[in-house]
Structure formats: structure tokens, C-alpha cells
Amino acid sequence: MKKLITVEIAFVLAIVLIPFLMSKSCGTVSEDKTYVDIKIKVWMHEEQKVSEMDLEEYIKGVVAAEMPASFEAEALKAQAVAARTYAVARLLGLYTPKDGYHTDTPICTDPAHCQGYKTKEQMTEIHWGKRAANRYWKKIAEAVEETKGLVITCNGEIANPVYHSNAGGKTESALDVWGTPVSYLISVPSKGDLYSPTLDNKHEFTPDEIREKIKSDPDYADFALSDNPKDEIEIIDYTDGGGVKTLRLGNKEFKGTEIRKLLSLKSTKFTVSINDENMICFLTKGSGHGVGMSQWGANYLAMNGGTYIEILEHYYNGIIVKKYR
């Protein structure tokens, strides 16, 4: 029975890992073919209903929700290609989280789960205002239309084009953040992040608050931290991207990614200090998991003359952008 379970686990792991393993190296170019319009079913997480829409129209709503419309046209195009690639991959059943959420639809509008999505009307009301709405929507529509059907591929496979807001100066590898090596998701410089207004953030906690947050996870029910924790915090090592890889806190060691999640930190690139009142202060750089394309870094490259292809090639190592179907 034990052997059977081992074989089953190996089989499940193989299914999960094959998309990653097949992407060990890139470089295959296949012929572009005529693009056929595609429909996609989207789980609208706020309305709690499924909506079927044209893929290209859906991508406009993703770009609107995921990247400031004030960004450069080439950055918006890079975002459009990444968003389309993400959607097409999910349509093909690639990289889908195995968490049982919206199992009947390939993608949802929750930015914390899949990709954000907002209509022109929603963005006008929430962010843009009526004066800027038409100009911003036109910019986004052009970015999507001028890259129609283009996706990011690696070795002939649709890539997993993860992206984030700001990498804090250098991106993280998939290996360091998710434990799986992916040839196109390695750590690369992201200089533009350092000039963005979203770079620095401060998170302060009392020892009590830290205990409450960490012990709320059943895996850390026996976590302990004293009220005078000066000698109980130590960064042990760092990732290639400069994020915290391992941290000792109280009676435990945590991965940087774990502590980011438990304390809702903006990123794993942080310093930590304790003041005289025993407040524990995390100063973070960047925002998001840091893997793949940094949106602020993409905008900086575009401001300096980079095309959307150059931006994508910078953040996704060795990929090829080509027409899907």
C-alpha cells in the first residue's frame, strides 16, 4: 500500500511539475498562424457569476485593472501580452492552482488569485474620473489591439508569465519563491523599481501583534516571542534577488515568503529592527512576489526607449513572443 501511495504521489507531482520541467530551456520558434478569435469564460468573483467574453476584450479589462493607464504605451503592450499569455495558459489548463476555486471556469477576476479585471465604467468610477476615461481606455485598447493574439512562449510551450508591481531593484527566481526552477523566471536587474513611488513601505508591529498573526496559522500554534525580542530576530540568508530567504524569529525559522504572508508584508526584500519601545519594524522594498515582470520596471524601460518585446525579453529569460494559433 505504501508503494502504491508513493507511486500516486509521484504521478500527481509529475502532472504538477511537467509544465515547469518542459520549460527547462527556450528557443524553439514555430510558424505564426492566423489568429482565431477566442472566447473565455471568466469567474466574476465580486458578482459571483460566470461571464463569457471575447478574449481580446477581456484582456483590455485586465490591463486596465492591473497596470496604471498613465504608464507608457510599450509597458501597457508588455502587460497586454503577459495578461493574454496568462489567460491562454489557463484556458489550456496550464499552471492552474489546485485549490478547488472556480473549477468550472479557467480564470477569475480576483487579483489575489488570477488576474484583476475591471470594465471601462468601473475604472472610470473608481480611479480615472470622466475627464481621463476615454483617453485612458483608448490607450489600453490600442495596447491590446497592437499586440493582438501575441503570447509568450518557451520551447514551444505557453509560458507562465507571472508579474508583480515592483521588484525592489532585482527580481526573484521562481526557485527561490516557489521552490521550482523555471528557465525563464530567473533573477534579473530591475533598476526602474528604485525610482518608483511604490518602492518603500514600513510595517510596524508590537510583539503581541506578531504573536497573534503568526499563531493564527495552525502550523505555528506553538510560536513564541518574548516582550523584549531584541535577540530573537535574525536574518539568516538571502535569495539571488536580494530578498530574505530565511529568518529566525522567536523560537522558529521562517522562509521569507512565509513571513511575508503571515505578516502581510509588501515584499520579502526587507530589513528588520526593534526600537526602544520594542516595536518590530520591517522596512520593505518593492511590492509583490518579485517573480517575472516588474510593472514599474517595465514602465522605466519603456520610458528609456524599450519596446514591449525588449521589456518581455528582459523579464522572461530566453522567451519568444509569437502569435497564438
Ligand SMILES: [Zn+2]
Ligand atoms: Zn482565480
